[in-house]
Amino acid sequence: MGEALASFNAAYDQAGATVAFLGKVRPDGGARALELTHYEPLTLPAMNTLAAEASARFSLSGVLVWHRIGVLTPGQPIVLVSTAAAHRRCAFDAVDFLMDHLKSAAWFWKREKRADGWHWIEPRAADYADLNRWK
């Protein structure tokens, strides 16, 4: 992760601003593990399209969108988004935009392992509200 950020920063060394967001597994409700699955034929093209859209909308020099799959435990990183731009405002806004859109644009399903076994996580109303901020 540190290496990914270092490489990204080195690749855009002329950018005036680089912003990074790291999402991690929360230890909510006694969750012991989180498993993420995806559908690559849709997930990867959707992530590429979203990155291109953010790049154009916020005049980015570079964008990094990295999402893990598989079984993760609380405290481990799930998602890393970083943007490089001439000025900080565009870089900050682009990271926010990417995070709000990533969940709906890309197909990821999550289930949580609690004391009594695995439970699928349902969509949240807040995710739709987050998306509407950008319309």
Next chain:
Amino acid sequence: MSVRIVFLGPLRDLAGTVEREVPAPLDWDGLLGIVEPAIAAQLLDERINVACAGRVLGDKSMLAAKDGDEVALLPPVSGG
């Protein structure tokens, strides 16, 4: 001559498998008839999307999968 059906997220548990091969071609009625009744009932829910050959169908009842196509059954994605 076959179509691969891929079960994603919670549908994977319901199907008891990640994927299965069925004879091509496959349309919407054919899909509803070939999966387990519990999956067919889920597919009628408007929040379940269907993708064919890498594209999410705007109207899943227009499904027309040919030999070699992959049909993915997509439940709503999880919140975070």
